[in-house]
């Protein structure tokens with residue numbers, strides 16, 4: 001079974017989870033059922049914004065795996081910062097469950113809830129409709145309240161830089177975020193931010209650990225050479241590299257063979273990688289390959305190193 005990590009509130013999280021961003025509604029139910037029933041995944045990473053939570057819920061029920069054995073995460077979309085509990089209720093209803101294991105603020109950005117588009121409101125000049133004056137501590141206080149009520153077992157953030165954590169969350173928080181979910185992979189390893197998170201007891205989670213769609217990581221020379229040396233696939237090494245660092249890793253796939261190999265391959269790679277392999281992989285981004293692969297559609301300085309356009 002999958003190794004677990006203890007969060008700062010004692011809740012245990014399986015180190016591998018199935019990502020569901022960009023999984024089409026008509027594919028995700030089968031993918032989730034397969035992952036739970038046939039492979040042994042016990043962790044699903046979801047979000048209201050992915051538009052497929054109903055179908056994820058179907059997959060959970062079809063798998064026959066009891067709810068209590070599965071770790072389920074959802075996320076607050078950017079338009080919903082003023083109605084956190086209602087947004088959680090919506091995700092719970094969509095998934096067909098009565099509590100979440102983890103709930104995250106999806107981005108440190110509040111978009112206009114009365115804007116012209118339900119998820120990505122735009123202004124007449126084409127810019128995103130961002131409410132710049134909103135205080136994220138007021139969002140966080142609502143997550144703390146819902147945690148107290150028991151609708152969620154742990155709370156955290158996603159896409160938060162050190163600067164935003166230090167200026168907008170930690171000085172006001174009663175509960176320190178349990179996790180920060182970030183774009184973490186071979187070409188965007190975020191070494192400094194992860195070290196900072198560790199110092200605060202915040203567990204890093206990696207989304208797009210394989211580099212998302214049309215990934216340049218799958219043909220990376222260093223990762224491929226290490227993979228063939230150990231008789232592994234390059235994807236296994238990309239995932240095992242993160243697992244071995246105790247980063248919660250969330251590969252997305254709707255393809256049964258990949259859903260299976262990502263799970264078994266990541267665990268195999270995590271145990272086979274040598275200290276020397278890891279050092280080589282640690283240096284890849286700094287050798288000229290540093291690249292964020294996910295560019296959010298808002299022109300806001302979020303305080304990250306290596307943010308596109310800075």
Ligand code: A2P
Pocket residue numbers: 019207208209210211212213214215218235250251252253254255258259261262
């Ligand atoms: P698919 O879902 O069609 O199988 P990430 O987890 O970094 O976001 O990457 C997800 C992307 O990588 C998806 O396009 C997914 O395709 C593909 N993918 C997932 N697992 C593998 C794998 N083991 N080998 C190659 N591509 C993969």
